[in-house]
Amino acid sequence: MTELSDAPATAAIRLATTGGASVADYVEILKPRVMSLVVFTGFVGLVVAPGHLHPVLAAVAVLCIAVGAGAAGAINMWYDRDIDALMRRTAGRPLPSGRMMPGEALGFGAVLGVGAVLVIGLAVNWVAAELLALTVGFYVLVYTIWLKRRTPQNIVIGGAAGAFPPMIGWAAATGKIGWGAIALFAIIFFWTPPHFWALSLYRTGDYAAAGVPMLPVVSGPSETRRQILLYTLMLWPATVAPWLLGIAGDLYGGGALVLNAVFTVSAIQVCRDDGDRSARRMFAFSLLYLFLVFSLLLVDHAGGNWK
Amino acid sequence: MELEQERRRTIRARNRALVAVLVGLVALFYAITIVRMGG
Numbered sequence: 001m002t003e004l005s006d007a008p009a010t011a012a013i014r015l016a017t018t019g020g021a022s023v024a025d026y027v028e029i030l031k032p033r034v035m036s037l038v039v040f041t042g043f044v045g046l047v048v049a050p051g052h053l054h055p056v057l058a059a060v061a062v063l064c065i066a067v068g069a070g071a072a073g074a075i076n077m078w079y080d081r082d083i084d085a086l087m088r089r090t091a092g093r094p095l096p097s098g099r100m101m102p103g104e105a106l107g108f109g110a111v112l113g114v115g116a117v118l119v120i121g122l123a124v125n126w127v128a129a130e131l132l133a134l135t136v137g138f139y140v141l142v143y144t145i146w147l148k149r150r151t152p153q154n155i156v157i158g159g160a161a162g163a164f165p166p167m168i169g170w171a172a173a174t175g176k177i178g179w180g181a182i183a184l185f186a187i188i189f190f191w192t193p194p195h196f197w198a199l200s201l202y203r204t205g206d207y208a209a210a211g212v213p214m215l216p217v218v219s220g221p222s223e224t225r226r227q228i229l230l231y232t233l234m235l236w237p238a239t240v241a242p243w244l245l246g247i248a249g250d251l252y253g254g255g256a257l258v259l260n261a262v263f264t265v266s267a268i269q270v271c272r273d274d275g276d277r278s279a280r281r282m283f284a285f286s287l288l289y290l291f292l293v294f295s296l297l298l299v300d301h302a303g304g305n306w307k
Numbered sequence: 308m309e310l311e312q313e314r315r316r317t318i319r320a321r322n323r324a325l326v327a328v329l330v331g332l333v334a335l336f337y338a339i340t341i342v343r344m345g346g
Contacts, residue, residue, distance in 0.1 A: 019317030023324045056342045060335065123339045 021100035029077045029094055029105050030070030030112075037290070038069040038165045044294040045169030045184050048248070048301045053173045057124050061172035064120035065165050067112050068132045072139040072161070074109030078102055079144050083210035089203065120172070128172040135164040149211065152218040159192030160185075166294075183241040187293060190238045193231040194267060195286040197224050201270070201279035225271045228282070232267040236260050239293055252300035256293060263289050 042065040046058055053061065077084065077095055085096035094100035113136045121129030143158025163185045170181035200207055200214040201224055207214040216224040239260055243253030266285050269278040 019314035020321070022317050023320050026321075026324075054342050056338050060339060063335075119335075119339075123343070 021094055021104060025094040025099050026108065029074040029100065029108065031073030031077075032070075034073060034162075035066050035069050037287075038162070039066045040291065041184070041188060041294055042066075042165035042169040044297050045166030045181065046173050047169075048297050049170040049173035049178070049180065050247075051174035053124070058172070060123045061120055061128060061169065064116040064124075064128075064132060065168050068116040068120075068136050069165070071109045071111075071113030071116060072136045074105050074112065075136075075140045076144045078105040078109060079140070080148075081105075083149075083212060086210040087203075087206040089206060120168075124172045125175045127175055127177070128168050131164060131168045131171050131177075135161055135168065138164070150213065152213050152215040154213070155193050155196045155215070159196070160189055162192055163188035179245055180242060180247040183238070183245060183247070184297075186238040186241060187235070188290070190231055190234045191286065191290055194228045194235075194263075195283065195290075197228050197231075198270065198279045198283040198286060200224070202276040202283075221274075229264075229267045229271050232264050235263065242297065248297055249300050249303070251303060252296045255296040255300075259289055259292055259296075 039062055043062050046053065046061060077093060080090075081093075081095040081102060084090035084093050090096065095102060095105055117129050117133045117136070120132055139158070139161035143154065143161055147154040147158050166184035166188070167177060167181040170184065171177055197215055200216050201221055204214070204216045204221070208217045215227060239256040240253065242248040243250075243256065263285065266278070266282045270282050273279070
């Protein structure tokens, strides 16, 4: 008991002695790797949308999307510091390792989140600002606080937060939400479950130790593999939608079909493999897959295939 | 002694980052204002 009640004080003294959290720690709690994907998909949404935005305001919009995503990441790290300490992958983060005080992370995240929403609202438009606020709120309240520790569907519903950035980019350029924005949202929404479940297949022990009810922990690896394949199949209509809706051209359509074929083969291999190898390969490919799908949209748009 | 130096280094780096962020914000708001005023 004494040890527990003394822990925050000890951490505070250690932090005061070392000068507190470093700049690198502040950058780390923004989850820069997640942020890079968010920035890229948000940028693509902004570029392919049928609207015009001054380059400076476009840069501001992308910056605000990035900062908003970082803010959500920081608040997520603040809330999840207890379970992060129990998992190998996250134990070295600034909060569980004691390099940063919890209040610092929460304050940092809250200020950045509010700042990003206000700036995008004042500089670009309020539709984009509302979507950004919804994204941060959804990630923090719905995913982190409500679903993550309660249901194996955490990734499916919570994943919507990661699907909003291209929609924010689209709204920044057009001031509204069109079918194209919904199609881009659907691509990331259906991509998220196979991506995270492939990871959780070979990190089951970590999630079980932390009490996070990821699908492999609750329903076992066989059901997870089946669900991975199901969501991978749902990606076919989602990724082909921009092409069928006439908002992307044949270059994108052809490329999306090829990428889906490879991703589906990858999911089938995961279903047939009782070990970790295929899941690791699928997780790595899923990142490349999303990057290539959105790159194809960009290239297709640059090539003048927009209809 | 070494701990004190490390503490100073950390604080100095953080202060510099804060200055960079503040200068960046000033430049950002200036650019936004110019663009918005330009119509």
